[in-house]
Amino acid sequence: MKKIIVKLLTFIIILSMLTGCWDERPFKNAKIIVGVSFDQGKNENIESTVLIPTVQGGGIHSETEKLQTVTTEANTPLDVRNHLDIMVSNSIDPSKLQVILLGEELAKKDIYPILDVFYRNAYNNLNAMIAITEGSATEVINTQPANEANQSKYLVGIINAATNTTLYSGENLQMICAELFEPGEDFVLPYLSKSDENNSVRFSGLALFHDKNFTGEVIRHEDAVLLTLMDGHKGKQSRITRQIPKKKDYDVYNYVTIDVLKNKKDIKYQLDQNKITIDLNFSVRILEYPPNQLKEIKNIKELTKTLEEELTKEATSIIKKLQEANSDILSLGRKAQAYHYNEWKQMNWEKDYKNLEIIPNVKVTIKDIGIID
Amino acid sequence: MVVIIALTAIASFVVPSNEMSNTLRILTFPLILLAGTFGFVGIAIGFLVLLIHLSRLESLGAPYFAPVSPLFVKDLKDTFLRLPIYKLNTRPKDVNAQKSVIVERSREWDDNEK
Amino acid sequence: MIMKNNLLSLNQFFFIIIQTQIGIGVISLPYDLHQVSKQNGWISLIISIFLIQIIILIFWLMYNRFPTLNLYDMQMIIYGKWIGQSINFLYVLYFVFVGSLILILFSNLINLWVLPHTPYWVNMLFLLLSCVYLSSSHITVIGRIYTFLSTFFIILFVLLLNAIPELKIYYLFPIAKEGIMPILKGVNQSVLALLGFVVILFVLPVVKGTAKQKLKTMSGAIWFVGFFYLFVVFISFTFFSTEEIKVVPQPVLYLLKSFEFAVVSRIDLLFLTIWIMSVATSFSTFLYLASLGTMQLFKSKKRTKFVWVNATLIFLLVIVIDSKLITIQTYAKYVSNSGYIFSIALPILLYLVMLLLKKRHKEGHSS
Structure with missing residues (x-):
């Protein structure tokens, strides 16, 4: 019995080798x-x-x-x-x-x-x-x-x-x-x-x-960059260069470049009022700021304020564009369905998305100004 | 391809004795055939059978794969790592030793200091 | 000393249970769950773990009445020779059918993902032969191998951890908005995936340790499997959107396919290889149980012979089924649903009869 089985097994194994490979893809x-x-x-x-x-x-x-x-x-x-x-x-x-x-x-x-x-x-x-x-x-x-x-x-x-x-x-x-x-x-x-x-x-x-x-x-x-950050993704660097209020005649002076180190997003829904607030918190590092004088807290505050205003304005225009295209990149609809199901059910998201009032709110914290002031 | 050959060549130095490398050489052929015919699936099944065979082996009642499977956590101290000699004061569990603790001092240099 | 060596240790017992349970199902479990209970599938999974915990408790009580007998022996004693034998025969049939189902699903999946041109029976034969080799060995050896293979779960776990940066928790919400019914239906699905715990009744008598230790080990194994499944379900539910998972029958593989390491570019194949091992283990457990049953039926001592007999039976069965007598889906449905009878209904019935007849181990000899 055992011998027969062994023979049979060997036979089967050898047979399977004769066929070669069925799934060869050289x-x-x-x-x-x-x-x-x-x-x-x-x-x-x-x-x-x-x-x-x-x-x-x-x-x-x-x-x-x-x-x-x-x-x-x-x-x-x-x-x-x-x-x-x-x-x-x-x-x-x-x-x-x-x-x-x-x-x-x-x-x-x-x-x-x-x-x-x-x-x-x-x-x-x-x-x-x-x-x-x-x-x-x-x-x-x-x-x-x-x-x-x-x-x-x-x-x-x-x-x-x-x-x-x-x-x-x-x-x-x-x-x-x-x-x-x-x-x-x-x-x-x-x-x-x-x-x-x-x-x-x-x-x-x-x-x-x-x-x-x-x-x-x-x-x-x-x-x-701003849209990708708003969506919650961040690459190795995220540099944003923005204009600041005019300080000197030579135009290159009037820009600041920041690198976003951390971004936090918090979405608040007030769907009964057709309103969504998106709070964005950016921790940034100053990469380029020709006017210098960042030693004084006053200047930093001023810069922070400018950046916040500038970025909020920009985020608003981006969101407007998203709404015009009816493109819900920030997954607001799915999140509304997830966390505010009852209100979401009463809406027709597909149509109402365009008419929602979406308010972005960018907060900037300057964490690092580089190795010079 | 070059990487694979290089890896194989380096891996062949791991085997400590000539007899063992002969064993491995013989074992390689069926695995090559399996890999050739069935690719990854073949290798998996081949290794499974090899593993089953090794686990079935028993030499004088002690399982061949002893401290790993059946798992004796206490015996692992002399398997992948080697703890200091004074820690190695128990006999392996798989051989069913009658006295599991080694009574004599294993730190021989203690005697020398006297 | 020799006696001691023929018993399973608690560790091995633990690994036998988890290896039997985690098998063919793990790859498609998230899909199956999502089919019936949407994103709430994980709730049904938790409920089903609790259910099984209760059933296991009943198993343990049965064991306490007859600490030296496995289910086949118990049935012989409680029901008498004829009824006992016929129920045992049904059990053997069930194990054979489950084995063939595992083989069919396995070879289908391999055909789908890795070797599309290889004939299905070749894949199957390879698994079958290695499993015959595995299950013809002594139960302690099986325990040893299962222990060893369980280290691979760590690899599976680590591979799945890759997906974490891409997860979106909000896909799990809203919770339970479709009502309770879908969740309860999902319990059905997840119990099916957790079947295989019936092995406990057959292995318990050969485990060394006190009754309490055994209960702890059993429950530990069930919860381990439960949490592993929960992890897999969680990862795939949050990785795929609620709409996408509807079209992906093997979410786990599909998820891994989208990642790439420096050397290994097809992680799904790596996963599949490890998964083959756990399919092999659960398959050989069923083969082992079937052979145990046939041994009992024919009052023989040679188990290896019956392993071969059962394996041949399974192979023929698969050939017959694959010749399109019955579609795989319906076959799978029948077989996995009959799991309820064999792993839950019949053992509980047996326990009730035990209680009614007030049979215990000591009286067992007189009957």
Whole structure:
């Protein structure tokens, strides 16, 4: 009995080895794509460009990485892949995807059908960054500055740099998914545009979304830091440069740059009066203040006051813009549902959000003025 | 790939004796096959079987994996770390020693000082 | 001395319970809970832990009446030969069905996430064979392996901690606004995920220690599992929004997929590997219990043989089920719901009969 079982077992094990591997996906048989862009095509379809890196040389000579770009039109993102498969050698493998660009036109429609395939397939990389482009995405993805070898790394680098300086919250494909689905909560995506001088791409702001579509409104990159801070994210640095009341004729004197060290947010709802107060507490460090004389408490107080006024004014205008776009970046709706369910239920948030009176209130505490006064 | 080979080469120096490294070499082949056919899942199952086998082993009634599983917290003092000798005054639990405490002084230098 | 070695220590007992309970369910538990009770699923989980604590207390009282017998033996003594044997047979069947359900769900998940082209029965066979090896060993060895594998829970825990910066607590609110009913329905789901505690009744007699110590260990194990589940549910509820989790059947894996470490880029695969181990452990517990039952039925002493028999049975069952006689969902529903009968109803009935007949260990010999 035992011998038979042992024989049988050996037989089965050897058999399974004879078959080889079912799920082998060797690198040599695949074309990895590292970046992809989607645009509105001409006939109600999608125009897509992919970046395929190929390594040349190697061995004794140093390796050079070259990117091949292929553009095609198709009906769905996966259909794009079918079209591409017949255009390139080997098959397309998106599991190392780093960046997805969506053209403005396309993003104004529903973006979920484009992203569905990335969420659905277990092999896909959910760490990929996603961005909206001004005008055509194909153009942006094809932009290659002279000193950058790899467009996808370049684009990811731009977004990462924006994340480090608090221009963007750094949310990847997966992180936006929660806000994509949830009603009463919206998200922003980086808005990239091509600048024609020196052939480069720049981060020009945050694209506001409502539900699953791009609203068309963009928060300028000067205000992006404040919006990201209001949303509760903070990168390594968060520098804000603002004008202060005129002190000297030479204009460079009349600015202060601060770095926000800590931000605290407190939202107070008075939904029966259609009123929401957002208290923001920033602890800041002065990075640049040419007029000096910060030794005196009077001056610090004055500066604090100016900053508070300036930032509150700005926050108000940002919120106005959010309301105009009907884009609830600060998740006010979902939080109202969570903590003030009864009042929330009586409202129609979708419509009432625009008419709410949302009052931001920025408090600044100067914690650090640097090593000189 | 380079990283993996480097890691393997360095890891091979961990094994103290030649016999043990032979054992490991033999054990590697089925694991390579499993990893080749089933990837990560294969490795997991391979290690599971290896673990079961090791846990089933008993030498003279003492479990092979003794202080770790079955867990004897008190015996761990001589497993991953080695505490000072005067702390090592109990015999391992898994061998079912008749006297669990070592009675003689383990600090031999105490005698020398006299 | 030899006797002492054949008994489980309290530690091993603890780990056997938690390894049996934490298994296939942990990956989809948040999704299942959310399906019925929305963001209030965690409340139902806590309620169900309390329920199970009570049931365990009953198990312990049963054990106190017959400290040397497992459930199979108890049933033989209380119900008599014929009824006892037939109920034991049902138990064996139940364990076989649960085993096959675990195998099916396991191979489905592996097919979905890691190896889409590998035939399902190959995945299954590999797990089955290693589990046969595991469960054909002595119960103390099983205890040892479970103890060792439990160290992996720390890794699972640490992996899940990665998600903490991304959590949004307000997804848990509003609390209980949909009324009490969904929460109670959620209790059903979470009890199903916690099933497997029936192993206590079979293992209790071979654990060394006083009755009180055993009770403490049992409850400790249940609460450990409860809190682990609670942690998983909490993390996935706050990471995914209330709308998103509806479309993500394996939230835990999906959550880990969006993170990346310097060397390991697919953390979900790492998690899956560790999870395979805990599936293997809970599967082999059921295989062990089934083989214990068949041993009792055929009055044999060779357990290893019956492990093989049961494993073959399970394998054939899976092949039959997978040939689309019945969909996996309905099969899963039937099997997990029958868990109520076998892990709660029948033991409680047995206890009531015990009370009625006033049977205790000493009288047990005369009947």
